[in-house]
Amino acid sequence: MKTLLYIDGTVRSESRTKELADYLAAKIGGNIEYLRLSEENILPMDLKTLCEKEKLCQNKDFDDPYFKYAVQLASADEIILAAPYWDLSFPSAVKAYLERVCIVGLTFYYSNQGIPVGMCKGKKLYYVTTAGGTITDEAYGFGYVKALAQGMFGIDDVLMIKAENLDVFGSDVSKIMSDAKGKIDELFI
């Protein structure tokens, strides 16, 4: 059975992003590993953790708990990353997670030419997001995750599922959400 890693970067208990990602996860099925970032408390790297990490990497001590997220990502068959659109991007817990899983020797390595080569087994990542207004520039949220997935992890197939304008006065939120679910349905016909 394939393993679906569902990384939940949402924060609010009534998250619309989570509603869409849950819907997608149920469609994909398989063995779902659910990771709620707000409960993991992955801290940004400081000098102490950077030094510790570099030492562990030099010793190839990849059984250390520090690497558990990178090991999990590298072995997943498919990935969902649920991340609300915050400040043109996503919540900082998502960035802290991504920082934690960029590990030479686990999720990628450098070729002799210095180019990252992916080491992740999975070839598909779904980026699920919702926005209060319109996503005016995809570069800093979805675009960044796509570049990282394709350029570092070797996850070639990266697609975005989105619902926009949810906080715009007068918006028909239930229609926007059901349209987004309809787009998800179309992926599985």
Ligand SMILES: Cc1cc2nc3c(=O)[nH]c(=O)nc-3n(C[C@H](O)[C@H](O)[C@H](O)COP(=O)(O)O)c2cc1C
């Ligand atoms: C901290 C924060 C920053 C936000 N920044 C933006 C933004 O830059 N552009 C936008 O359109 N909406 C922005 N929003 C609105 C959210 O994108 C919107 O409410 C979204 O649906 C929230 O997702 P959720 O329901 O999964 O929590 C922001 C909301 C919060 C709480």
